[in-house]
Amino acid sequence: MNLLEVRGLKVAFENEKGEDLVVVDGVDLSLESGQTLGLVGESxxxxxVSALSLLRLLPHPAGKILNGSILWKNVDLLSMSSDQIRSIRGKEIGMIFQEPMNALNPSHTIGRQVDEVFLTHREMKQAEAREHTLKMLQKVGIPEPNVRANDYPHQLSGGMRQRIVIAMALACEPDLIIADEPTTALDVTIQAQVLQLMSELQEQSAASLLLITHDLGVVAQTCDEVAVMYGGRIVERAPVSKLFQSPKHAYTRGLLASIPSLTDPVQAKLPVIQGMVPALADLNTGCRFAPRSTHHHEQEWLEVRPPFVEVEENHWVEACPACAVLNKKDLS
Ligand SMILES: Nc1ncnc2c1ncn2[C@@H]1O[C@H](COP(=O)(O)OP(=O)(O)OP(=O)(O)O)[C@@H](O)[C@H]1O
Ligand SMILES: [Mg+2]
Known part of the structure; x- marks a missing residue:
């Protein structure tokens, strides 16, 4: 059984004219227990939006889920009451977002904020909660937890603040951690430390991790599988080594080609993927990558969404004949 199974997720934002702009268009995602899935793709x-949908945290009322199901341990999150979903958030699913300051309350000490997780989800008394808080602070590498627990968020560095957010996300030993660009707001030197810490704690607790990042290097280091998103859709999904060795979709190949190579110092200029991500309203109903592709697209594939096919075991790609490297037998 998959821990998380997202099927056909479709999310829209209403524009000023009251029209729905679809920004996530039929996304399928599944995650097994203990698995780490990277979700990559351009800004x-x-x-x-996909991650926020999983937690039912889309901004209201502009953002809405039009279609799909989000099965969490086989129960659809979309049909749960607000109370049910609140008890899952923070307890069964922990969240780590890009900017730690947004996740922390500036007017409460960090000790109090971590206590709060234990008080709310574990029904502990204050003294017991504080004991757990101090252990958790220790675990995420906060020196002198006893003293630092009385600090306010602004008294800590960005890296330390993100460690607090990680402590809060992992306090209740969640089954799944959703981390959305958890290190991009941090200094490069701190990024690696924080990622390392997150991976270690995840491994210790056998939690699954959905890691959203721009950084394919981070994916290579941390993930078992990777899903590549383009224009609101997943265009490729594979175990990390397969994706890096034999990317099938033109967009994935472009992403990989734009990583600097350490072994090839003479490569003066990195290739870039031509063109811009098209405006949402202008996206094709068919292959979304067509406007940036150098290959000719038959009219059919501008209009019809290419099927998502398994080209090798566990290696899936959106099978646009112009964008995907496929064998004929794969399409039959
Ligand atoms: N609150 C909102 N109101 C309207 N549109 C939104 C809102 N939040 C996101 N969008 C739109 O939804 C689309 C998807 O945004 P999303 O934030 O999921 O992108 P992303 O892949 O996370 O990008 P990044 O890598 O920059 O974080 C974008 O076109 C964005 O403009
Ligand atoms: Mg984002």
């Missing part, structure tokens, strides 16, 4: 492709 605006719908990664954060």
């Amino acid at each position: 605006g492709c719908g990664k954060s």
Whole structure:
């Protein structure tokens, strides 16, 4: 059984004219227990909106889920009451977002904020909660937890603040951690430390991790599988090594080609994927990558959404004949 199974997720935002702009268009995602899935793709492709949808945290009323199901341990999150979903958030699913300051309350000490997680979800008394808080602070590498527990968020560095957010997300030993660009707001030197910490704690607790990032290097280091998103859709999904060795979709190949190579110092200029991510309203109903592709697209594939096919075991790709490297037998 999959821990999380998202099927056909479709999310829209209403524009000023009252029209729905679809930003996530039929996304399927599944995650097994203990698995780490990376979700990558350019800015605006719908990664954060997908993650927020999973937690029913889309901004109201502009954002709405039009279609799909989000099965959490086989129960649809979309049909749960607000109370049910609140008890899952923070307890069964922990969240780590890009900007730690947004996740922390500036007017409460960090000790109190971590206590709160234990008080709310574990029904502990204050003294017991504080004991757990101090242990958790220790675990995420906060020096002198006893002293620092009395600090306010602004008294800590960005890296330390993100460690607090990680402590809060992991306090109740969730089954799933959703981390949306957890390190991009941090200094490069701190990024690696924080990622390492997150991975270690995840491994210790056998939690699953959905890691959203721009950084394919981070994916290579941390993830078992990777899903590549483009224009509100997943265009490829595979175990990390397969994706890096034999990417099938033109967009994935472009992403990989734009990573600097350490072994090839003479490569003066990195290739870039031509063109811009098209405006949402202008997206094709068919292959979304067509406007940026160098290959000719038959009219059919501008209009019809290419099927998502398994080209090798566990390696799936949106099978646009112009964008995907496929064998004929794969399409039959
Ligand atoms: N509150 C909102 N109101 C209207 N449109 C929104 C809102 N939030 C996101 N969008 C739109 O939804 C689309 C997907 O945004 P999303 O934040 O999921 O992208 P992303 O893949 O997370 O990008 P990034 O890598 O920059 O974080 C974008 O076109 C964005 O403009
Ligand atoms: Mg985002």
